[in-house]
Amino acid sequence: MNFFYKLKSLALVNISKLNLKTFIKSKNYKKKDIKNFEDQILSKNSFHQKFSQLDKKIYNNYFDQKIPALGVVIEYSLHEDEIDSSCLYFEKFLGWHLFNISPNSSRIEKLKTLRPKSINFNLELSDTEKKENSTTLKLLFKKIQTDNIDLLLLNTNKNVLNILKSLHDSDIKPTVICIKNYETDSDSILTILNNLDYKLTEEIYDSSVYVQNYAINKYICKANKQKSINSSIKPKVNIISNIFQNSNYIDSFFNQIKTLHQNNFKLETVYISTNGPKVTNEKLLKQINEAPFKVEISFDPEIDIDEFQMLERSHKWSMICNKSIFKSLSTFSDFTIFLEADLTYPPDVIDYLVEANVDVVAPVINVGSSFYDSWGYRNLNGEKISDIEFFKIDNWQAQDNREYLKELSSVGSFLSIKTSFLEKSIRLPIGYEDGMLVGLCLGIKNFNGKIYCRKDICVTHPTSYWRNQLFNTKIYLISKDRNNRLQKELVLEIDLPGFQDVYIKPQLKNVTKTILTHYYISISESKRRSNVYCFDSKSSAKNHYESSLKTKTKNEISNLFLY
Structure with a gap:
C-alpha cells in the first residue's frame, strides 16, 4: 500500500x-x-493500522463465504481513542449489523457521530448484573434480539475471564471470538474457551482468534485451510471400529489404542459397534470401564442375512458403520479414523495420518510379505491393487513427506477421513464390489476430495491374532477321484474362522483368500479333488446333507460339526 x-x-x-x-x-x-x-x-497509530487490517483478515479467513448483509458483529472496548478499531470493514463494505458496547460514555458519544450505522450501548460486560449499567453476554444477546452472533471482539484488559465465563449460561455463542492480547492470563482464557468448545486457530497481529469447533470446517476459507493449526492446539480425532464380543483380540484392540502417542492429535471418543443387544463379555466390559479414553458402544442391527451372500453381508456392514458415523458426529472431531479391530499398527500411525492433512489417507497394509487389502485399495482407474510393488518408495530421503503420498481412487481397512466430509452426509453405500469403504471414498471424490495412501507407513494384518479368532471343528470331507467317483470318507480337524467374522478358502496347512458366495470351499489333497462343506450351524449342515449330500455319499453322517 x-x-x-x-x-x-x-x-x-x-x-x-x-x-x-x-x-x-x-x-x-x-x-x-x-x-x-x-x-x-x-x-x-499502530493500533488503528493493525485493526484496519485485522477486520479484513478475520473476514477473509473465516467469513468469506458468508452472505453479505446478514452478519452480526459485537465489539466491546473501553478505549476512547480507538473509534475505528476492528469492525469498520464489516460496516462500511459488507453492510453487517454492528453493535458497539462500552462502559465509556465518551466513546459511545463519539461512535454515535462517527459510526452512525452502528447500534451503540453504554454498558459494562461482566459475569453478573451487580452494578448499574452492567450486563452479561447472555442478557446482551437477548437485548439485541438475535439468535446468531458471527463475531465477538473483546478489546479490553479488564474482566476478560468473567466476561467469557458468562457464556456458560448462554444458549447463543459467537461463532468467532477475537481477543486483544493484553497482560492477561492467556492460559486461563484458552481453558475457558476450550471448555466452551472453541479452538484457538491463530494469532493475528496482537489478537487471538478462537472459533467454535463445529464451525472450523464450515467457515475457514480455502486460503486458510492449508494453515497448520496453532501448535498448542491438537486436532481432535474420533475412532470407529467394529468388534465381536467373543473375539480373542479384544485386549489387543484396546491396548493398542492406549499406547497411541497422540503427538499430533487428541483422541476424543472411540465408537465401537458390537453384537448385542447388550455387552455380556466380561473382558470387553472390563476394557470399556477401565479405558483412559471415552468409549461409546452401539449394537449391530438385528437383521437376518445369508452369511454366504457377500451382497447381504455388505448391506449389514454398511448399516453398522453408518450407524457409528451418525453417533460419532455428536462429538466434534477434525478427523475420523476407521480401523479394522484385528489390525496391528505402530503407536504413531495416526500421528502420521493426521500430519498428512489430506481429505482421506491410509497406510500400506501387509499380511506377511504380501499386500493385504486387495479389495479396497484401487488405483485412479478403479482397478484393484494386489502387488506390494505398487507402493514401492524410490527415494527414502524425501524432504517433504507429501512425496510419500500416492493418490488412489479408494482405500480401506485403516483410514483417516476429514470429518467435514461425513458432515456432508457421505456414507457407506451397500454393495460388495463398489460399496462400503470403496463407495465412501467415491462419494468423497464426488465432493472434490482426494484419496491417498501414505507409502512410508505400514500396518500389519496380524495372522496370529487372526488365527486366534478361529475355532476347531470336525469337517466331513468327501474325497473323489478324477472321474468324480467316491474314493473315501474322512473327518479332518481344521481350524475355520467364526462365520460372523470372515469367510476363507482354507487349505490343509494354510489360509489363502476370501470366498464370495460359495456354499462349499474347495481344497486340494494330493492329486484328488475334495469338497469341504462349511456351515455356521449343525442344523444348516444337516439340512444340506439331507437334501444333497446323502444321495451322493450313500452314507449316514453323524456329528457333522462340533463347535
Missing part, C-alpha cells in the same frame, strides 16, 4: 491523491522525508 492510501486508510487526510501530490511537491519533500513521516504516523 503506497503512502497516500495508508494515510487514507488511517482517516488522517481527506484530500484527493492529486492534491496530496501537489502539496508534497510544493514543499519539496524528498522520498526519505516522506518515509520518515510515514513511519512516525504508523508508529503513533
